[in-house]
Amino acid sequence: MSRIALIYPKLAIFRSRTQLTSSATNARSCDLMKNPLNSHLNVVLMSLNNIQVTTVAPFSTHSPSNPGIQTTSIIIQKDLFELASKALMELQESKNSSSLIVEKKAHVFCDLYRTLQHSEKSLILNQFALIWSGKQNATLNSVKKYLTAQEKGDEALIKAEDNLRNTLAVEQNWILSILARQEGGIKFLIDIRADILEQVEIADATNVVVLRSLSNAIRDLIAPCFGIDMLQLDRVTWSSPGSLLQHVSEGEAVHPMRSWSDLKKRLGPYRRCFILLHPALPKRPLAILHVALTNEISDNIHSIITRNMNHSVDSETDTSTLADDEDVNRVNTAIFYSISSTQKGLAGIDLGQSLIKRALRALQAEIPSLQQHSTLSPIPGFRSWLLQQLRETERGRKTVLADFDWGSAQQLINSTKENPLGLLRNLLVDSSWMREEAKAKLLKHPLMRLCAHYLFVEKRRGFALDSVANFHLRNGAMMWRLNWASDLSPRGLKNSFGLMMNYRYYLESCEKNSQLYAEKQQIESSEQIRLLSGVSSQSTNQISHL
Structure with missing residues (x-):
């Protein structure tokens, strides 16, 4: 039974009755109760102050569209929205009420x-967001007091600073703090922030600045x-609970799995999968890391995610087999090939760090013979960046491509045409060129150089x-090697031409x-990266580990 039903006991009556589903969505359920004294359908509508019963015209349960259910569902949904809005307002106005009243109103708002x-x-x-940001006057007054206190000595300044901190952290964030302290409150704030972030990504979203500020406040509150x-x-492991x-x-966001067979391969011999868990979201991973154990630093993702479990660890083309048990003495490299939030x-x-x-510590403790730790990482922004550079150059704007030497790729562009860069852009938009060996060979070096620059x-x-x-650079890694034709999946081609x-x-x-x-x-980098990018080691003061 939900908290709303506990607060309003009459709701428990119809919550236990038949739940009918709107045929329009086949996903949204509504709570209905039939009056046994007549054939009309009575819909119980909730209010924070009372229980109202609204009569809806009868309908035939054999009707193919069941319009009565649709109408009732709309009425209930509209009422729930109005109640949620009212619940939020009453929660905001209850700041000086007893803790029990505030907690009850917080429960009602969360459930609605x-x-x-x-x-x-x-x-x-x-x-x-508007309620949360409605304390500008109080904030401005606290700022003025703080500025004035600078002339009154250290003690006055400390008091003014405390007042300003209280205004920013308490006056604005007290509703968020109340929600966080409820049962399941951290999970609720995580979900509501996800809704906020989804909304601010909409091009025509309103109140974007205020919503972003609210999102940042929730992040700062829950981060500790x-x-x-x-x-x-x-x-x-493969023997972990099915859920x-x-x-x-x-949750795999980098290299999506198509079947349970894919998952079994990624949990099999010479593979590791680590997750982070938190009590606020029991049995739900917050972040997922997939690792391949090899004896060399991999340069191709397909050899990792599509390799049969029985293939040799020594060579992807070796036909020898091994048992399900691992021989950890045969590996010296850990490849982190996927990390997902x-x-x-x-x-x-930052959960990934x-x-x-x-x-790393767990692997080193398990397999002391590991000597190399590397990622095999996607480059999600390169293709879109390069196509944008080409568009800007076509428009006559100065970009990194203005004086770029395309080298052998120039053969793909008819220089007598009016817009050769447009032809090249059209070629790159369509990834079919990767299936033509001659074109791929001509474009390899220019794209490698541009990617290293990017x-x-x-x-x-x-x-x-x-x-x-x-x-990865924030975590202390170095740019070590750029790999051509490393991910020829549709996603890999769309991200970075593979x-x-x-x-x-x-x-x-x-x-x-x-x-x-x-x-x-x-940025710590290898000689390959510096040479491809055209940046000398002297100008960057880097040290190569090659």
Whole structure:
């Protein structure tokens, strides 16, 4: 029985009766109760102050469309939205009420919000954001007091600072704090933040700035709950509970699984899967890391994710077989080939760093013979970046392509045409050229050079423009090797024309590399990356590990 039914006992009567499903959506259920005294359908509508019964015209249960159910469902849904809006307002107005009243109103709002459709949630979130941001006057007054206190000595300044902190952290965030303290409150805030982030991605969304601010406030509030001491590292195997295997399969965002057979391969011999768990979301992975154990640094993802479990660890083409048991003495390399975050509401909270570091320690403890640790990572932004550069160059704007030497790829462009770059862009948009060996050979070197430039040179606020590169560099990895034709799946071609990057983790250098990147935006790289990008080792002051 839900909290709403506990608060309003009469609801328990119809909650236990037949649930009818709207034929329009076949997914949304409504609670209905038939009056035994007549053939009319009585719909119980909830109110925060009373219970109302509204009579709806009768309908035939044998009707193919059941319009009565659709009408009733609409009435109930509209009422639930109005109640959720009212519940939020009453929660906001209950700040000075007793803790029991505040808790009850928080429970009601949470339960009502969960029943809403997507469009209705968007309206509630806009209302929530406006309520949350409605303390500008109090904030401005606190800022003025703080500025004035600077002339009154340290003691007055400290008091004014406390007042400003209280205004920002308490006055604005008290509703979020109340929601977080409820049973399941952290999970609720994660879900509501996911809804906010989804809404701000809509091009014509309203109140985007306020919604982003609310999202950041929720992130800052819940982030301490996901410290390393609160996270549990687990290894997933084929014998793990089925529900957990389902979550791992559905949560794989880098190289999606097509079947249970795919999952079984990724959990088989010479493979590891690690997950992070948290008490707020029991038995639901927050982040998933897949690892391949090999004796060399892989340059092709297909050899990892499609390899049969019985293939030799020494060679992907070797026909010898091995038993299900592993011989860990035959491996010396760990390849991190997929890391996925499963909770959109936790975006901006760095779970991946904790997962990689703890997985490294676990692997090293299990297999002391491991000497090399590397990723085989996608380059999700390269193709879209290059196509945009081509469009900008066509329009006469100065880009990195203005003086770029296409070399052998020039043969693919008829220079007598008015728009040769447009021809090249049209060629690159269609990935079919990768299936033509001659064209692929002509484009290989130019695309490798441009990709190295994109990864090594292009920046956002001083840090690597590519999100995956930025993630691994922050963790202390180095750009080690760029691989051609490494992921020829539709996703790999769409991301980066099939290119992938190895980021090496030298355990003894991770801390230094991370510090240099964070403080000086200095990227540790191999000679291959520097040569391809056209940046000399002298100008970057880098050290090659090759």
